[in-house]
Amino acid sequence: MTAAFFLFLLFGGIAVVSALTVVLHPHPVYCALALVVTLFQVAILFLLLEAHLLAFLQVVIYAGAIMVLFLFVIMLLNLPREAEVTRPAWRATVLGVGGLLGVELVMLFARSHPAPAAGALVGGFGSVNALSRELFSRYAFSFEVTSVLLLVAVIGAVVLAKRRID
Amino acid sequence: MLVDVLIVTVKALAVLLIVLNLSALLLWVERKGSALIQNRIGANRASIFGRMPINLGIVNTLMADPLKMFTKEDFVPEGADRFLHAAAPFLALFPVLVTFAAIPFGDELRIGDRVISLQVADLNVGLLYVLAMVSLGVYGVVLAGWASNNRWALLGGIRGSAQMISYELAMGLSLASVVMTFGSLDLQAMVRSQGQSLGTWSGLSFLGVLPAWGIFLQPIAFVIVFTSGIAESKRIPFDLPESESELVSGYFTEYSGGKQAVFMLTDFAEIVLVSGIVTTLFFGGWQFPFLGREGFTFPGGFGVSLPNVVVALLQVMAFLGKVSFLCWLQILIRWTLPRFRYDQLMRLGWKGLVPLALVNVVVTAFVIVLAR
Numbered sequence: 001m002t003a004a005f006f007l008f009l010l011f012g013g014i015a016v017v018s019a020l021t022v023v024l025h026p027h028p029v030y031c032a033l034a035l036v037v038t039l040f041q042v043a044i045l046f047l048l049l050e051a052h053l054l055a056f057l058q059v060v061i062y063a064g065a066i067m068v069l070f071l072f073v074i075m076l077l078n079l080p081r082e083a084e085v086t087r088p089a090w091r092a093t094v095l096g097v098g099g100l101l102g103v104e105l106v107m108l109f110a111r112s113h114p115a116p117a118a119g120a121l122v123g124g125f126g127s128v129n130a131l132s133r134e135l136f137s138r139y140a141f142s143f144e145v146t147s148v149l150l151l152v153a154v155i156g157a158v159v160l161a162k163r164r165i166d
Numbered sequence: 167m168l169v170d171v172l173i174v175t176v177k178a179l180a181v182l183l184i185v186l187n188l189s190a191l192l193l194w195v196e197r198k199g200s201a202l203i204q205n206r207i208g209a210n211r212a213s214i215f216g217r218m219p220i221n222l223g224i225v226n227t228l229m230a231d232p233l234k235m236f237t238k239e240d241f242v243p244e245g246a247d248r249f250l251h252a253a254a255p256f257l258a259l260f261p262v263l264v265t266f267a268a269i270p271f272g273d274e275l276r277i278g279d280r281v282i283s284l285q286v287a288d289l290n291v292g293l294l295y296v297l298a299m300v301s302l303g304v305y306g307v308v309l310a311g312w313a314s315n316n317r318w319a320l321l322g323g324i325r326g327s328a329q330m331i332s333y334e335l336a337m338g339l340s341l342a343s344v345v346m347t348f349g350s351l352d353l354q355a356m357v358r359s360q361g362q363s364l365g366t367w368s369g370l371s372f373l374g375v376l377p378a379w380g381i382f383l384q385p386i387a388f389v390i391v392f393t394s395g396i397a398e399s400k401r402i403p404f405d406l407p408e409s410e411s412e413l414v415s416g417y418f419t420e421y422s423g424g425k426q427a428v429f430m431l432t433d434f435a436e437i438v439l440v441s442g443i444v445t446t447l448f449f450g451g452w453q454f455p456f457l458g459r460e461g462f463t464f465p466g467g468f469g470v471s472l473p474n475v476v477v478a479l480l481q482v483m484a485f486l487g488k489v490s491f492l493c494w495l496q497i498l499i500r501w502t503l504p505r506f507r508y509d510q511l512m513r514l515g516w517k518g519l520v521p522l523a524l525v526n527v528v529v530t531a532f533v534i535v536l537a538r
Contacts, residue, residue: 029247029312033309036305052289052290052291052294053291056291056294056295056297056298059299059301059302060298060301060338063302064300064302064334065301065331065334068305068308068327069331071305071308071327072324075311075324076324127290128351
């Protein structure tokens with residue numbers, strides 16, 4: 001029982017609770033805000049795993065930019081509170097399938113990803129230098145291809161929006 | 167262990183109190199400064215029971231303004247989301263205040279054999295931390311606009327979020343070129359490397375004794391960061407989210423009393439924050455001219471050695487002096503320029519600053535590779 005473990009329990013717990021809020025809260029604005037909290041907690045978990053760059057990028061990009069756009073759209077549409085799901089059979093099916101998939105996930109991780117031994121981190125793990133070296137040497141191709149993919153998505157969005165305006 | 171916790175607590179409290187006091191002081195500077203620029207007298211009515219023999223303007227105004235605001239009615243409009251309406255001012259203020267944790271305000275203080283770094287949180291990715299926290303500031307604005315159940319407020323909130331995201335992009339890109347120049351994301355390391363003379367830094371001796379400050383190495387990045395910093399703090403000429411001639415008061419139209427005071431405090435704390443970031447990256451942070459760790463060394467070859475405490479004190483004073491100057495500069499800009507139109511604001515951000523920042527990154531990369 002180390003301090004890091006307690007911190008993991010604390011922030012992991014908040015992450016789980018806020019993730020459940022995302023799904024269960026009837027109001028879309030609160031759902032979006034709960035997702036921000038979840039992303040923030042996951043960033044803190046990254047910090048506990050010494051992945052500093054990943055943690056701050058998660059906050060900058062997901063919590064600071066993408067979720068703001070989500071919130072922006074929800075507010076512009078002025079979505080009302082969601083009506084309660086009335087059919088209990090429907091709810092039971094959703095919960096059942098979700099639970100089954102959850103159990104499968106846990107079993108999969110338990111089997112194929114044994115916890116790495118303590119102290120197995122290579123020097124400079126998670127630092128900006130180490131991460132960028134990997135990104136631009138071993139994973140250079142996938143990195144560049146991903147950027148092209150994003151560019152394609154941007155062009156697609158512009159084309160779609162422009163057709164509406166013309 | 168206990169001593170370490172105590173030291174960190176004292177550092178955090180000191181920084182917090184300095185920032186809050188500077189913000190409150192800026193309220194008075196803004197009121198009197200605007201009066202000076204517009205040829206008025208400005209705040210001169212605050213006096214204790216009207217009987218104060220001398221006009222202690224600054225003291226009275228500093229006490230009177232917050233007292234007035236916190237004793238006013240705290241009104242929540244009908245149909246507003248009460249929880250988010252109350253949370254929004256604090257969501258706006260919190261990220262601004264925690265960002266100061268990464269900004270170094272001095273080198274190091276030696277007491278006995280204990281070395282205290284004059285920075286609350288010594289992060290090796292300090293600049294990313296600053297960016298992350300600054301990017302969270304937008305939630306206060308958006309939620310204030312939405313939770314008020316008011317069309318003006320909603321428009322202000324939407325304008326605010328679009329503006330802050332747009333200018334964050336330009337800021338992030340130009341910070342990338344600064345990072346390339348210093349080769350580090352650690353703010354303390356950046357300030358240390360700004361301590362050399364520009365001549366030794368670049369190997370060009372004719373540049374002589376000029377310090378290797380960021381503003382000489384990355385002048386374009388300085389302009390972009392400072393401009394987008396002012397845009398992020400939503401002040402004239404970028405105060406479209408608030409613009410009282412169109413939107414009443416924008417995102418805080420429906421705020422009164424203490425919550426309104428927190429929004430005002432956020433405004434001034436953001437001025438201090440922008441000054442702090444710009445000082446750290448472009449004006450040598452806590453560097454005092456010719457002051458090294460052991461004392462002054464002047465170019466003529468002679469020097470004065472000083473005890474560590476005096477050196478640390480001089481550095482903190484230098485940092486505060488630079489920050490105060492930039493705060494004053496921002497207030498001067500705010501009362502000099504008219505407000506942009508919204509399309510002009512977006513054009514400046516997306517067609518002016520972002521491409522300029524991109525070109526700056528490419529040029530910086532070429533220069534670094536060629537100079538190697």
